[in-house]
Amino acid sequence: MPDAIADFIRHHHADQAAFLARLVTVPSDNPPGDCRPHAEAAATLLEDLGFTVERHAVPGDECRAAGMISAINLVVRRHFGDGPTIALNAHGDVVGPGKGWTHDPYGAEVDDGWMYGRGAAVSKSDFATYAYALLALEAADTPLAGTVELHFTYDEEVGGTIGPKWLLETGVTKPDIAISAGFSYAVVTAHNGCLHLEVEVTGKSAHAAQPETGHDALEAANAILSALYDHRQAFAGIRSGVDGIGAPSMIVGLIEGGINTNVVPDRVTLRLDRRIIPEEDIGSVEADLEAVVARAARKWDGITATVRRVLLARPLVPLPGVERLSGPLVRHASDAFATDVACSGVPLYTDARHYAAAGIPTVLYGAGPAVLTDANAHRADERVRLDDLHKATGVVARALADILAPA
Numbered sequence: 412m413p414d415a416i417a418d419f420i421r422h423h424h425a426d427q428a429a430f431l432a433r434l435v436t437v438p439s440d441n442p443p444g445d446c447r448p449h450a451e452a453a454a455t456l457l458e459d460l461g462f463t464v465e466r467h468a469v470p471g472d473e474c475r476a477a478g479m480i481s482a483i484n485l486v487v488r489r490h491f492g493d494g495p496t497i498a499l500n501a502h503g504d505v506v507g508p509g510k511g512w513t514h515d516p517y518g519a520e521v522d523d524g525w526m527y528g529r530g531a532a533v534s535k536s537d538f539a540t541y542a543y544a545l546l547a548l549e550a551a552d553t554p555l556a557g558t559v560e561l562h563f564t565y566d567e568e569v570g571g572t573i574g575p576k577w578l579l580e581t582g583v584t585k586p587d588i589a590i591s592a593g594f595s596y597a598v599v600t601a602h603n604g605c606l607h608l609e610v611e612v613t614g615k616s617a618h619a620a621q622p623e624t625g626h627d628a629l630e631a632a633n634a635i636l637s638a639l640y641d642h643r644q645a646f647a648g649i650r651s652g653v654d655g656i657g658a659p660s661m662i663v664g665l666i667e668g669g670i671n672t673n674v675v676p677d678r679v680t681l682r683l684d685r686r687i688i689p690e691e692d693i694g695s696v697e698a699d700l701e702a703v704v705a706r707a708a709r710k711w712d713g714i715t716a717t718v719r720r721v722l723l724a725r726p727l728v729p730l731p732g733v734e735r736l737s738g739p740l741v742r743h744a745s746d747a748f749a750t751d752v753a754c755s756g757v758p759l760y761t762d763a764r765h766y767a768a769a770g771i772p773t774v775l776y777g778a779g780p781a782v783l784t785d786a787n788a789h790r791a792d793e794r795v796r797l798d799d800l801h802k803a804t805g806v807v808a809r810a811l812a813d814i815l816a817p818a
Contacts (some may be wrong), residue, residue, distance in 0.1 A: 626675075669682050
C-alpha cells in the first residue's frame with residue numbers, strides 16, 4: 412500500500428501543481444469576501460478529478476452579518492465502509508496581497524521549486540493536499556473502514572462562523588475527528604485564541620481656530636493608545652506551557668476618525684487584536700482591557716470611550732482522542748521529511764477551533780515549509796515548496812489509511 416500511494420503521488424506531481432495553480436489564480440480576498448467565484452472554480456476542479464461535490468451556499472443575510480458578500484461551502488464524501496468519519500478542512504479565502512511582491516500574487520509562478528501567490532500556502536495548498544491524498548488512498552485499493560470528508564470553506568479570515576461552524580451547526584456534517592490546514596512540518600495540537608475589540612472614543616467637534624471649545628477625541632485616543640501599549644509590556648512575563656506558543660500579544664491594527672484637517676475630531680475608533688494563550692481566562696483578559704480603556708478615558712473632560720467585542724476565537728486545546736490523529740501523522744511525517752516531527756502549538760488561531768468546540772478531536776497538518784515564516788504567510792511573496800506539497804500529501808494519505816484500517 413505505501414508503494415501504491417507513493418506511485419500515485421509521483422505520477423501526478425504535475426497534475427497536483429496545476430490544480431493548486433488554478434486555485435491561486437482565482438482571487439478570493441477576504442475582505443471584501445466575494446468568494447462564490449472561487450468556490451465554483453474549486454468545485455469544478457474537484458469534479459474534474461471524479462469527486463461528487465456538494466455546494467452549500469450560505470444565505471446572503473448570514474454572509475453580510477459575517478462581513479462578507481458571498482460564500483459556498485464545499486463538501487466531498489468518500490465512504491469506505493462502517494467506521495469513523497474524518498473531516499479534512501482547508502479554507503479558500505485569503506487576506507489581500509498588500510505591497511512588496513516580486514511575483515504576481517495571482518500568478519502561481521514557480522521559481523526554484525516554490526510556487527508563489529496569495530493562498531499558495533494558507534491554505535489553498537491544502538485543497539490540493541487533501542484532494543490528492545484522498546485520490547491516492549483510493550488508488551491504493553486497500554480495505555478501509557470509515558468515511559473521509561473534504562470540507563473546503565471560505566470565511567477563515569473573518570472568523571469561520573459561516574464555514575466550519577455553519578456546516579456543523581446546520582447538520583451538514585458530523586465528523587468524529589478532523590484535520591485542519593497546516594502551515595509547517597509540525598503536527599499542531601494547540602493554538603492561541605484571539606479577541607478583537609473596537610474602542611470608540613467620542614468627544615465634541617470645534618473649529619481649529621478655537622480648539623478649546625471642543626473635546627478632542629484624537630488626543631484622548633492617543634492617551635488610550637499609550638495606556639494599552641503600557642499594559643502590553645507585562646505580557647512578556649506570561650508564558651504558555653505549550654511548546655511553540657510563547658507569550659500573549661496585542662496590536663492596534665486600525666485607527667479611523669476625524670472630520671477634516673481644520674476641525675477638532677469628535678470621534679475616533681481603534682481596533683485591537685489580543686492573542687490569548689490557552690492558559691488564560693478569556694473573561695479576565697477582556698475585563699482587563701476594558702478597565703485600561705476606562706481609566707485612560709476618565710482623565711479627559713467631555714470624552715467617552717465605549718468598548719465593543721468584534722470577534723472572539725477561543726484557543727485550541729487537545730481533546731481526548733486526538734492521539735488517533737497525531738500519532739499516525741507524526742510517524743509518517745517524520746519518515747517523509749527525514750526529521751523528527753513533533754506535536755506543538757502555534758501562536759495564531761484557525762478554523763480548527765470550531766471542530767474542537769463541537770467536541771471533535773482536531774489537529775492541524777498540511778503542506779508547508781519547516782517553519783511558518785518560510786512560507787511568507789500573510790506577507791508579500793507567499794509561497795509553498797512543491798516538494799513539501801507532494802510529501803505532505805503522502806503523509807496525509809498514509810495517516811488516513813492507518814486511521815481507517817479495519818479493526
